[in-house]
Structure formats: C-alpha cells, structure tokens
Amino acid sequence: MTPTAPRVRFAPSPTGYLHVGGARTALYNWLFARKTGGTFVLRIEDTDAERSSEANTQVILDGLGWLGLSWDEGPIFQGAEVARHRGDAERLLAEGKAYRCFCTREELEAHRKAAGGDTYKYDGRCDRLTGAEVAARIAHGTSSVIRFRMPQEEIAWDDAVHGRISFHGRDLDDMVILRSDGTPIYNLAVVSDDIAMRITHVIRGDDHISNTPKQIALYQALGARLPVFGHVPMILGADGKKLSKRHGATAVGDYQDQGILPAAMRNFLALLGWSPGEDREVMTEAEMISLFSLEAIQKKPAVFDTVKLEWMNGQYLSSIPTADLVAPVARELERMQVHVGGSHLLPPYIDAVKSRARTILEMAERVAVRLDSRHVKLDDKGRKLRLKMGDAFVGSLKTALETLSPLGESEWSAEPILERLKARADADGMKLGDLLQPIRVAVTGSTVSEPVNELLEVVGRSSSLARLTRAAERSW
RNA sequence: GGCCCCAUCGUCUAACGGUCAGGACACCACUCUUUCAAGGUGGUAAUACGGGUUCGAUUCCCGUUGGGGUCACCA
Numbered sequence: 313m314t315p316t317a318p319r320v321r322f323a324p325s326p327t328g329y330l331h332v333g334g335a336r337t338a339l340y341n342w343l344f345a346r347k348t349g350g351t352f353v354l355r356i357e358d359t360d361a362e363r364s365s366e367a368n369t370q371v372i373l374d375g376l377g378w379l380g381l382s383w384d385e386g387p388i389f390q391g392a393e394v395a396r397h398r399g400d401a402e403r404l405l406a407e408g409k410a411y412r413c414f415c416t417r418e419e420l421e422a423h424r425k426a427a428g429g430d431t432y433k434y435d436g437r438c439d440r441l442t443g444a445e446v447a448a449r450i451a452h453g454t455s456s457v458i459r460f461r462m463p464q465e466e467i468a469w470d471d472a473v474h475g476r477i478s479f480h481g482r483d484l485d486d487m488v489i490l491r492s493d494g495t496p497i498y499n500l501a502v503v504s505d506d507i508a509m510r511i512t513h514v515i516r517g518d519d520h521i522s523n524t525p526k527q528i529a530l531y532q533a534l535g536a537r538l539p540v541f542g543h544v545p546m547i548l549g550a551d552g553k554k555l556s557k558r559h560g561a562t563a564v565g566d567y568q569d570q571g572i573l574p575a576a577m578r579n580f581l582a583l584l585g586w587s588p589g590e591d592r593e594v595m596t597e598a599e600m601i602s603l604f605s606l607e608a609i610q611k612k613p614a615v616f617d618t619v620k621l622e623w624m625n626g627q628y629l630s631s632i633p634t635a636d637l638v639a640p641v642a643r644e645l646e647r648m649q650v651h652v653g654g655s656h657l658l659p660p661y662i663d664a665v666k667s668r669a670r671t672i673l674e675m676a677e678r679v680a681v682r683l684d685s686r687h688v689k690l691d692d693k694g695r696k697l698r699l700k701m702g703d704a705f706v707g708s709l710k711t712a713l714e715t716l717s718p719l720g721e722s723e724w725s726a727e728p729i730l731e732r733l734k735a736r737a738d739a740d741g742m743k744l745g746d747l748l749q750p751i752r753v754a755v756t757g758s759t760v761s762e763p764v765n766e767l768l769e770v771v772g773r774s775s776s777l778a779r780l781t782r783a784a785e786r787s788w
Numbered sequence: 789g790g791c792c793c794c795a796u797c798g799u800c801u802a803a804c805g806g807u808c809a810g811g812a813c814a815c816c817a818c819u820c821u822u823u824c825a826a827g828g829u830g831g832u833a834a835u836a837c838g839g840g841u842u843c844g845a846u847u848c849c850c851g852u853u854g855g856g857g858u859c860a861c862c863a
Contacts, residue, residue: 325863360862417861432859433790457861474793483791483859491861498863521792522858545794546856554856580800583812587801591811610801612794613856620800620813630826668825734822748823760824767824 318350318512322376322383323390323502325357326368329563330375332616333517333547333555336581340544341515342381343582343604353509354386359394359501375564379574380597385509390501393508397496400504400534401458401489409533410489412456413438414449434459434486458490460500460530467525472513472542472606479525487526499523503530506539515542515606518613542606545585546613555616567621571644571672573632576625585610594627626670634662637675644676650684664762664770681756682771685779693760694753701750708750709784711736716768717777724773730765754783 322338324330345352354376358364373387404410415423415438424432439461441449449456462485468478489500496504502523506514521543531538549559561567567577579595587610588595588603595603629637641662642655652658661679669675680687690698698705715736719728737744748764755776761767768776 323863327863357863363862413861420861477792479792485859488861493861495861497861502863517857518793519857523863525792543793548856550799552855583800585800589802591802593800593812614801615799617799617813623813626826730823737822744822746823752824758824762824763821764823 320513321353323355327363330372335564346601351384354383355388358391410460411439413459414456455492457488459486460489473609507536513540518543548615576628580621580624584614622670650680688757690757726765726769
C-alpha cells in the first residue's frame with residue numbers, strides 16, 4: 313500500500329434502518345475509495361446503548377450488501393473502543409485542555425433558563441474552580457463529566473465540496489466529551505476513532521458541518537493531523553423538507569421491497585447530488601468509479617424523485633435477460649401467495665410483461681393477473697374507458713366472445729386470434745382498437761398490456777373466455 | 789433567535805466571463821404499431837431580487853429575499 317492511499321469510512325449509528333441519505337453517503341465514500349485505490353472502512357457507532365441494537369446493525373449491513381458497497385475493513389464497533397476514548401479524554405484533562413464539570417443537569421437547565429434559552433452556552437463556571445475545590449469534590453464523590461475547553465479562535469478548513477468554511481470558537485460550547493459514567497460523547501469518539509483508524513478523508517452529510525469545527529479543535533488538542541473533510545448535501549422530500557418517514561419510503565429496504573434493482577438504486581443515488589458531466593446518466597459501476605470526484609459533488613440539497621428512480625429502474629430492467637428475472641419475480645409471487653406451479657413456467661409470462669413494468673413488484677403483479685383472474689382489478693383508466701364507451705364496451709366483449717369461442721384449444725394462439733378479430737372488425741365495420749381495447753381491459757383490468765392477441769394466448773383459452781364472459785355479464 | 793451552508797426549467801443537473809443557457813425525468817403533440825406500452829421526432833419550461841466589477845456576467849464581489857443544517861451527559 314502506498315503511504316498516500318486514502319482511507320475513508322462510513323460510520324452509521326444503528327439506531328434505525330439504513331436511510332437513503334446514509335446509503336448515498338456510503339456510496340460516495342465507496343466510489344472515492346474505489347476510484348483512488350483507497351480503503352473503505354465500515355464503523356458502527358453504537359456508543360448510545362439505549363438506542364442501538366444488533367437488529368439495526370444487521371439491517372445496515374444488509375442494505376450496504378444489497379447495494380453492492382463492499383467494505384475493506386470492519387465492521388468495527390465503536391463501543392469496543394471506550395477505553396481508548398476515555399484515555400484520550402483523560403489525556404486532554406491532564407494536559408489542561410479539558411476540565412472537570414460538576415454541574416448537574418438541573419443546574420444546567422436553570423442556567424439555560426436564566427440565560428434566556430436559545431443562545432445558551434455553558435459559561436465555564438467549573439473551569440474557574442481551584443485545584444483544591446476540584447479535589448474536594450472528587451473526594452466527596454460528586455459525579456463529574458469532562459468538558460473540552462474550546463479554543464477562542466477562528467477554526468476553518470477547506471471543504472472538499474464546499475470550499476473554505478469558517479467558524480469561530482467563541483460561538484462554540486465547551487462541550488462535554490466524557491459522560492459521568494466514563495463513556496465518550498460522539499464528537500470525541502469520532503475523532504479518537506478516525507485518528508486511530510488513520511482516516512484521511514471524512515466524507516459525510518451536511519448535517520455534520522457544525523460538528524466539524526468542534527472535531528478539528530479536538531484533533532489539534534490531541535496533536536493529530538487533520539483529514540480532508542467533505543460534506544455532501546442533504547436529500548429532501550418532494551415538499552422540499554428533509555426526507556423523513558412521512559414522505560413514505562426512506563429506507564433502502566423499502567425500495568428493495570418495491571422491486572428496485574440495486575444497480576438502478578445505486579446509479580440513481582449517485583446522480584442525486586453528483587454529475588459526471590457530458591450528460592451521462594445511466595452508467596455502469598466501472599464508469600461511475602472512473603468518473604467520480606468529490607469536487608463535482610453538488611453543494612445544494614436534492615429532492616428525492618421516485619418517478620425518476622422508477623424510470624431508471626425500468627432502464628436496468630429492460631436490459632436484464634428474462635432468465636435472470638425468474639427468481640426475483642418468483643419470490644415476489646410467493647410473497648403475494650400466487651400459485652405458479654413451478655418457476656420454469658414463468659418465462660413466457662415475464663416476457664409478456666417485461667417491457668411494460670418499471671419494478672419487479674409491478675412485474676409480479678402483472679404476471680399474477682395473467683396467472684389468476686382473481687388478481688384482475690379494474691384500474692382508473694380502465695374504468696374511464698368503460699364509461700366513455702358505454703354500451704359499446706359490453707357490445708365489443710360480446711362480439712369478441714362470439715368470434716373467439718369457436719376457436720379450439722389447439723387453435724388458441726396469437727396468430728389465428730388476431731386474424732379472426734381483424735376479420736370480424738372488418739366485417740362489422742368497426743375500428744380494430746374499439747374491439748381490442750375492451751378485451752384488454754376485461755382480461756387485465758388495465759389499459760396497458762402486450763398486444764391483445766398475445767395477451768389472450770398467454771392467459772389461455774378457458775381463462776380468457778371466462779374473463780370476457782364475466783366482464784360482459786357484470787358489465788363492470 | 790445565534791452560528792454555518794446553499795440558490796439554473798416542476799424535479800435531477802450541464803455550461804473552468806462571451807452558448808440561440810445544453811441534457812435527463814415528468815408533461816404535451818406528432819410518429820411507428822389496423823390494438824397498449826416501449827421506441828423515434830418535436831414542444832412547453834430556468835439563471836430568486838437589487839447593486840457593483842467588466843467591453844461583456846448563470847459564472848466574480850456585496851446586500852436582500854428565500855430555503856436548508858445545527859445549537860444534549862443523541863449520533
């Protein structure tokens with residue numbers, strides 16, 4: 313390994329599912345590592361024992377695996393490193409860069425109220441305690457935290473995506489770095505770990521910008537060399553607000569469930585806040601890696617557009633061989649409790665449906681409709697067509713039944729079906745479409761399908777006739 | 789509210805001071821198919837506002853407005 317090879321990390325906390333924003337951050341780290349020949353480390357930030365869980369950790373690992381984001385080291389669990397975290401905090405204390413604070417939560421709350429709330433900053437009163445006073449309180453067994461004394465100076469860095477960002481220490485709190493129970497607070501744990509793991513590039517969400525000056529101060533106090541920081545923009549919902557549960561699907565698992573392909577998700581996520589230029593959109597993994605750069609990342613937040621994601625998925629779906637679709641569609645059908653009778657029977661159904669579906673789920677639903685008439689549901693456009701056509705709708709169905717019933721089982725295939733329907737339409741002087749579209753709606757419930765004659769063949773003689781009869785009688 | 793970040797079509801974005809401001813999604817129209825999509829062709833649609841700097845600003849500077857992030861013994 314060359315000494316200049318970058319080391320990056322993705323450091324989620326297992327307090328929930330893998331959010332699409334987190335997934336994109338992971339993706340950018342991964343792309344950067346692969347592009348530069350660097351190392352991608354996975355670290356699980358589980359120092360909040362209350363909210364962390366093994367199940368959540370597994371969901372995150374599964375999500376990354378599904379997206380194909382392989383890590384080179386880890387997962388490393390932050391919770392296993394508390395001894396080092398504590399050591400670092402105590403070192404800062406010993407070097408006079410941090411101090412013990414004996415204030416209780418109640419006292420802090422009282423100060424905050426007295427100061428008027430919003431702009432409250434710890435006033436450093438415990439920093440003014442004499443050595444004797446501190447010793448007395450410790451001897452008395454009063455519990456304490458360790459606070460870091462924030463340098464009162466400008467703290468700035470050249471952000472890999474934003475350019476120069478500058479804060480001033482006077483606006484920053486003397487933050488707690490070690491809890492009274494001896495466990496570390498986030499900012500200390502992160503810095504301690506990133507130093508120990510020799511991380512060279514910290515690529516994370518914009519929501520961490522305000523943590524960065526605090527962490528830089530910690531790096532400097534610990535005498536460590538600064539990594540490059542790069543803050544990638546947030547992902548917003550359709551209403552322009554930060555993406556959250558009320559926007560519907562926000563976990564990568566949700567999209568997996570909807571039948572989005574990992575490659576499509578990865579491509580879409582990469583484009584959300586980054587552009588390779590030259591109007592490139594659909595890219596292979598190798599192209600994405602070779603074109604990637606931190607400097608080309610957008611500074612402003614991006615709205616998550618599920619419609620475009622589905623379009624992207626359709627692009628990928630259409631280039632996948634039917635054989636590769638059998639297993640995922642079969643799995644979905646099983647989940648829907650649709651009886652298939654062996655997945656070797658599936659290919660003709662998938663072919664029938666493939667070019668018209670944008671997700672695996674949609675594909676499975678359409679296959680289900682063809683397999684089992686109980687899945688036929690009249691959709692809005694179908695209903696609209698029936699209303700628009702009025703009596704002619706049922707008339708067309710009756711005509712179709714008359715025309716097709718005489719066809720025997722052995723003659724029931726696309727070619728003869730089309731010939732008969734054409735001949736009949738000609739004879740009756742009606743437009744072929746006026747005859748076919750009601751059939752399509754009666755058989756599938758939808759106005760969209762493969763050519764009607766092929767549809768009838770796939771569905772089969774008896775089921776097709778039964779569906780036409782039912783639709784004609786019920787006159788839907 | 790303090791601090792910080794950001795600002796090109798509805799959405800994702802391109803344009804290292806000079807372009808008829810380009811592409812993609814979505815939408816509309818046309819076209820192919822004696823039927824649906826897909827495809828093809830075309831169209832509607834943007835530099836938030838006000839000042840500078842400059843021969844010339846989407847691009848550089850300042851301000852306004854608007855949006856976002858963050859202010860815990862959470863991460």
